[in-house]
Amino acid sequence: MQKQSLHTNPFALMMDPEAVLQAIERSDRLNRLQSRVCRPLDKPLIPHVSADIDAFDHEVDDAPDIEPEIGND
Known part of the structure; x- marks a missing residue:
């Protein structure tokens, strides 16, 4: 009976x-x-x-960030 209950109950196996x-x-x-x-x-x-692609990526990464100017027109 003990063996059968172990096989049917996975929590008993733990x-x-x-x-x-x-x-x-x-x-x-x-x-x-x-x-x-x-x-x-x-x-x-x-x-x-x-x-060429690698050089362009470095150029873009090294470029300073440009913040857009908000003007009152």
């Missing part, structure tokens, strides 16, 4: 994590699964920006 790990190790169905190791990319691939 009370006995060692039993869960043992069940995982004994599981034939899990052992038959094909597995693959997928690793995330350490560095995302960022496309190379041409020198």
